[in-house]
Amino acid sequence: MALEIKQVAMTGNEAVANAIKQINPDVIAAYPITPQTDIVQFYSTFVANGLVDTQMVTVESEHSAISATIGASAAGARAMTATSSQGLALMHELLHIASGFRLPIAMPVVNRAVSAPINIHCDHSDTMAALTTGWIQIYGENAQEAYDNMIQAVKIAEDPRVKLPVMVCYDGFITSHAVENLVLLPDEKVKEFVGEYKPTHELFDFDSPVTFGPLVLPDYFSEIKAQQAEAMLAAKEVILEVAKEFEKMSGRKYGYFEGYKLEDAERVIVVMSSTAGTAKAVVNELRAQGEKVGLLKPRVIRPFPAEEYVKALSGAKVVGVMDRAETFSTQGGQLFTELRAAFYEAPERPLMRNYIFGLGGRDTTTAEIRKVFEQLKQDQERGSVDRKVTHLDVRV
Amino acid sequence: MTLKGYKDLPEGGVITEKGNSALYKTGEWRSMRPNYYPEGCVHCLICWVFCPDSAIKVENGKMLGIDYDHCKGCGICARECPRKEKALQMVKE
Numbered sequence: 001m002a003l004e005i006k007q008v009a010m011t012g013n014e015a016v017a018n019a020i021k022q023i024n025p026d027v028i029a030a031y032p033i034t035p036q037t038d039i040v041q042f043y044s045t046f047v048a049n050g051l052v053d054t055q056m057v058t059v060e061s062e063h064s065a066i067s068a069t070i071g072a073s074a075a076g077a078r079a080m081t082a083t084s085s086q087g088l089a090l091m092h093e094l095l096h097i098a099s100g101f102r103l104p105i106a107m108p109v110v111n112r113a114v115s116a117p118i119n120i121h122c123d124h125s126d127t128m129a130a131l132t133t134g135w136i137q138i139y140g141e142n143a144q145e146a147y148d149n150m151i152q153a154v155k156i157a158e159d160p161r162v163k164l165p166v167m168v169c170y171d172g173f174i175t176s177h178a179v180e181n182l183v184l185l186p187d188e189k190v191k192e193f194v195g196e197y198k199p200t201h202e203l204f205d206f207d208s209p210v211t212f213g214p215l216v217l218p219d220y221f222s223e224i225k226a227q228q229a230e231a232m233l234a235a236k237e238v239i240l241e242v243a244k245e246f247e248k249m250s251g252r253k254y255g256y257f258e259g260y261k262l263e264d265a266e267r268v269i270v271v272m273s274s275t276a277g278t279a280k281a282v283v284n285e286l287r288a289q290g291e292k293v294g295l296l297k298p299r300v301i302r303p304f305p306a307e308e309y310v311k312a313l314s315g316a317k318v319v320g321v322m323d324r325a326e327t328f329s330t331q332g333g334q335l336f337t338e339l340r341a342a343f344y345e346a347p348e349r350p351l352m353r354n355y356i357f358g359l360g361g362r363d364t365t366t367a368e369i370r371k372v373f374e375q376l377k378q379d380q381e382r383g384s385v386d387r388k389v390t391h392l393d394v395r396v
Numbered sequence: 397m398t399l400k401g402y403k404d405l406p407e408g409g410v411i412t413e414k415g416n417s418a419l420y421k422t423g424e425w426r427s428m429r430p431n432y433y434p435e436g437c438v439h440c441l442i443c444w445v446f447c448p449d450s451a452i453k454v455e456n457g458k459m460l461g462i463d464y465d466h467c468k469g470c471g472i473c474a475r476e477c478p479r480k481e482k483a484l485q486m487v488k489e
């Protein structure tokens with residue numbers, strides 16, 4: 001059946017606000033932070049104009065925003081909030097509580113650098129610092145993907161096998177504020193896709209009352225964490241199932257990652273989010289000159305589908321992993337170290353090097369990506385990488 | 397009490413039974429225990445008033461002894477008992 005196609009011009013934030021409007025959650029807690037602010041700002045107009053049934057709670061900080069969301073979710077509501085940068089950092093202790101309580105909260109996180117120095121522009125230091133909080137993390141390249149991921153996130157989070165919170169991440173300003181062409185799904189299709197929320201336990205079920213958040217001592221704590229780890233493992237499967245179902249409805253294909261001209265590629269760049277778009281342009285350019293180059297754009301990094309990443313990169317000779325956040329381990333970015341570890345058991349390992357790039361919104365243009373591919377080529381010819389970790393485009 | 401495995405526990409450590417804190421034997425934490433000597437007791441119930449863990453068993457206005465499943469051994473009862481030498485004494489577990 002052909003879908004009624006609604007092509008629109010929107011910013012990433014407006015697209016995500018529209019996705020949430022179509023999901024029509026019971027509760028949204030809102031606190032502004034650049035570059036997330038206009039998601040909840042758009043949403044407040046939807047509420048004021050009576051387009052949604054959502055109870056909007058304006059709060060005094062992100063700590064309160066996620067607390068109110070957790071409370072509403074535990075009460076049995078489909079509840080959401082959105083944030084960026086310091087806001088996510090301020091939520092940090094509650095992030096563990098949302099996942100520990102197994103509350104399926106889908107939350108857009110518009111990636112922005114964490115202070116200091118203070119900066120409002122994009123990098124991934126906010127969500128990278130939240131990798132161990134038990135949230136699923138999904139990254140999108142552009143407004144369309146942010147919109148699509150938002151809708152899929154609800155279904156992934158609420159699946160009875162998962163019941164874990166999800167961060168829907170996309171790049172601050174580059175994606176959140178630039179106007180792009182994208183296609184919106186019809187309201188009733190989204191409604192049907194996400195379905196009705198069925199909580200496992202709810203505080204407002206007075207016939208079978210429950211306690212959320214009791215003290216759990218050494219005799220049971222490990223078991224609760226093992227449950228969470230198992231749910232994260234289940235999410236691996238559910239993410240693909242939901243993507244399949246989404247593709248059936250929308251015609252748009254999703255998975256753990258996107259491979260771009262990867263099949264016979266010898267030199268591969270791994271990069272997430274908006275920079276992948278820039279990298280595609282360079283891949284096209286170099287392919288036209290006969291260069292065997294390709295791109296792998298991770299979409300899901302929690303759970304981390306290690307075997308699938310290894311398989312996708314197994315034909316490569318040199319891999320340049322680009323991380324948009326420092327870890328200060330001196331051993332490279334998070335994506336780099338995890339991908340490298342994933343190759344430990346692989347019979348054939350490509351050369352791998354790491355680039356820390358685009359911090360605090362530093363533009364990463366086709367010129368920088370070309371430079372990376374040039375270095376990968378030199379590494380391939382030499383048979384070794386000349387430097388494990390490079391800060392790309394940094395003045396000395 | 398046999399401990400449950402993670403597959404049998406409610407999701408996220410949620411408690412689904414009403415009042416099941418009574419099943420939790422906090423008495424296992426004790427290093428000192430109050431010994432009760434009924435012959436010396438005048439049934440004033442001061443111990444019952446002061447016990448923070450409702451571990452003093454009382455029926456029909458009479459002190460019946462200690463619920464050792466839940467007594468944590470804090471010693472408050474023995475300290476407040478007006479007949480402490482004769483009715484309640486803390487001893488090492």
Ligand code: SF4
Pocket residue numbers: 436437438439440441442443444459476477478479480483484
């Ligand atoms: S306080 Fe002492 S005397 Fe009074 S009831 Fe308790 S044990 Fe008996």
Ligand code: SF4
Pocket residue numbers: 429430446447448449450451452462466467468469470471472473474
């Ligand atoms: S030792 Fe403490 S917990 Fe035990 S019966 Fe006395 S007051 Fe109660």
